Amino acid sequence: MxxxxxxxxxxxxxxxxxxxxxxxxxxxxxxxxxxxxxxxxxxxxxxxxxxxxxxxxxxxxxxxxxxxxxxxxxxAVFEQDIQTILSDCDDYEIRVIADIAAATKKTLRKEAKLKSAWKKPGC
Missing domain, CATH: 1.10.260.40 (lambda repressor-like DNA-binding domains)
Structure with a gap:
């Protein structure tokens, strides 16, 4: 890196x-x-x-x-960054950000599975 x-x-x-x-x-x-x-x-x-x-x-x-x-x-540093970002959010903003984070995490994990399946020999 x-x-x-x-x-x-x-x-x-x-x-x-x-x-x-x-x-x-x-x-x-x-x-x-x-x-x-x-x-x-x-x-x-x-x-x-x-x-x-x-x-x-x-x-x-x-x-x-x-x-x-x-x-x-x-x-830990990124968790602190997220906490700082969220510190001044109201209830609505927190809910929207939580929904976005959940969708992003789901997509990242789905893409990781697809990527690893794509790399397997014989596929």
Whole structure:
């Protein structure tokens, strides 16, 4: 699996915005130039592990949460993302989202069975 720098950048930006922090302030906290941080947030430059750790600490998030889209075992991070998404939903929105999630899960599992049957020799 390759590292998804665009997703890492989006997660850094989202965490920064949730703290109501400017790029300039975050860049200052982790000793980066604002333009370099901008490039990290847009995924146009690769980011080192040491910089990811500095950013995670400055943003009060886990490194896992920043790398979630690049790590196979990240269920807990995505569960937290879902909880955050749902936190401000009303009863109707929750019901619609639950229905969509159930239908999506059913389709994913059906497609997985079809895909595995398709790959079997002799079919």
């Amino acid at each position: 390759s590292i998804d720098y665009k997703s890492i950048g989006r997660r850094i930006k989202a965490a920064r915005i949730s703290l109501d922090m400017t790029q300039e302030r975050l860049a200052e906290k982790v000793n980066l130039s604002p333009s370099h941080l901008s490039n990290i947030e847009t995924g146009t430059t690769k980011v080192s592990l040491s910089t990811i750790v500095k950013l995670a600490n400055a943003l009060h998030v886990s490194v896992d949460s920043l790398l979630a889209d690049s790590v196979v075992q990240s269920k």
